[in-house]
Amino acid sequence: MTTAALLGSPWHPLLSQPATEAAIALLGCWLVRRFADGRVIRGRIVETEAYEAGDPACHGYRRQTARNRSMFGPPGQVYVYQIYGRYHCINLATEAADLASAVLIRALEFPDTEAIAGAGPGRLCRFLAIDRQLDGSWLGPTSPLDLEAADYPLGTLIQTTRIGLTRGVDLPWRWYLAESPAVSRRDRRAEAEQMGVSV
DNA sequence: TTCACGATTCTA
């Protein structure tokens, strides 16, 4: 995939903004996984987290390394890393090149599939066979990964804190769709406060 | 070269 193809992608504007905004814009969109044999699986994005430069929880907080290189890529580059030796997590680079800014996809809702399959960053990557081989790849119509527009209402949007961190724990940079059965971890308190707010 | 640890998940 070339940069030219990326620039032609309608997703460029969506991802060319701070991760905290892209994380919201991605909700309801479809993450498309294309396999070599032609099979395609779509999952609706229902939970995201933002990671920004200057954020102590961000993998690119200190500096660019071999592992986090693609997090510094232009918007639309895919950043996949391995965690706890057994799971993978997928991020989409956002905002601008040379900036550590990305959105972590934390949950996907798959049609006609048990919600548990897409509930959590490790589970959804396992279901979609996403690993480090896809790190550094680009979103696009001929790529293994792509995005498609949201095609039905989001329902209730909940904003809360991120999961599993030891630093930056208080930043409210996680968002999820309250009505989705695939959300990895609910924040009942945030829901009580925000359920009345319609999107 | 060493070594502690992590944007998780599963089991008890």
Place this chain on the structure above:
DNA sequence: AGAATCGTGAAG
């Protein structure tokens, strides 16, 4: 609550 499990990167 505790374990599994290993690549990465900061330290020495």
